[in-house]
Amino acid sequence: xLLNPKALALTAGLAFLSAAPARADVILSFEQVTxxxxxxxxxxxxxxxxxxxxxxxxxxxxxxDGNGATLTGAEGLVSLLVSVVVLGFxxxxxxxxxxxxxxxxxGTTAAAxxxxxxxxxxxxxxxxxxxxxxxxxxxxxxxxxxxxSSSFLCAAAPxxxxxxxxxxxxVPEPASLALLGIGLLGLGALRRRPEAEKAG
Numbered sequence: 001x002l003l004n005p006k007a008l009a010l011t012a013g014l015a016f017l018s019a020a021p022a023r024a025d026v027i028l029s030f031e032q033v034t035x036x037x038x039x040x041x042x043x044x045x046x047x048x049x050x051x052x053x054x055x056x057x058x059x060x061x062x063x064x065d066g067n068g069a070t071l072t073g074a075e076g077l078v079s080l081l082v083s084v085v086v087l088g089f090x091x092x093x094x095x096x097x098x099x100x101x102x103x104x105x106x107g108t109t110a111a112a113x114x115x116x117x118x119x120x121x122x123x124x125x126x127x128x129x130x131x132x133x134x135x136x137x138x139x140x141x142x143x144x145x146x147x148x149s150s151s152f153l154c155a156a157a158p159x160x161x162x163x164x165x166x167x168x169x170x171v172p173e174p175a176s177l178a179l180l181g182i183g184l185l186g187l188g189a190l191r192r193r194p195e196a197e198k199a200g
Contacts (some may be wrong), residue, residue, distance in 0.1 A: 008165070014156070024170035025078055026054040028122070030144060032163045041148050042085045043161060048078040057118040062098065064110040069099045086133035086148050105130045114139060121165050139165065 016126045022078040030045040037044070053076020061071040089105075097103035099117045105109070114124035137146040146161045 014132065024051045025049065026051055026170070027168040029166050029168070030139075031166075032161050034144075034162050037085075040088050041087060041161065043135075043146060044084075045080075045082045047080050050076045053078060054116075054167070054169075055119055057116045059113065059115045059118060060124075060175055061114075062110065062112040064098075064101060064104065064108060066109075068101060071099060084135060086135055089132050094157060105126075105132045106182075107131050121167060141165065 008120045026049045028047040028049065030043070030047075031044045035041075040044065056076070058073055058076070060071070060077070062071050063069065079095055080093075080098065081095075082091075084091050090104040093106070095105055101108070109130070110126075110128045110129065112124045112126040114126070122139050123141060124139045126135075126139070128135045133149050135146065135148060137144055142165055144163045145163055148159055148161065148162070
């Protein structure tokens with residue numbers, strides 16, 4: 001089958017565009033449900049993963065102590081945000097803050113081990129402790145539980161909290177669908193043309 005230069009250019013262009021790497025990030029949101037978040041106690045976190053990392057699953061491990069911070073298993077982690085208030089003390093961390101001990105109150109130790117199955121929501125534990133407050137969280141798929149200020153015997157309510165974990169999974173963008181449609185139309189036109197030439 002012979003193709004004219006215009007058809008070759010169209011085919012090459014479509015092949016180039018379809019070969020370009022596409023990434024659609026998955027957003028995991030962790031939102032406190034009960035009691036309602038307040039200026040005395042609240043928890044919110046958001047992790048953005050590549051679609052490949054979410055599809056593959058894996059284990060993330062984190063630790064922070066007087067020697068610094070270590071993080072493993074975070075290859076597919078695009079960004080991370082944590083906003084927490086314990087006993088009226090706010091702490092907001094994003095991305096590189098987790099590897100910077102100075103972003104935490106002095107004397108903070110922290111540990112986390114979080115595992116997710118391919119395409120699944122995370123399970124694991126997170127603990128933070130310092131002279132100002134402590135926080136313990138247990139992730140269990142679509143929900144999580146936590147304890148504010150566990151090392152202080154939770155002298156000020158609320159002590160415990162629960163929350164929901166949700167995943168926002170992107171759908172193909174209209175532009176991607178349009179490109180697919182153009183490609184299919186082009187292939188259909190190329191297939192019909194030889195048939196028309198044979199008929200003539």
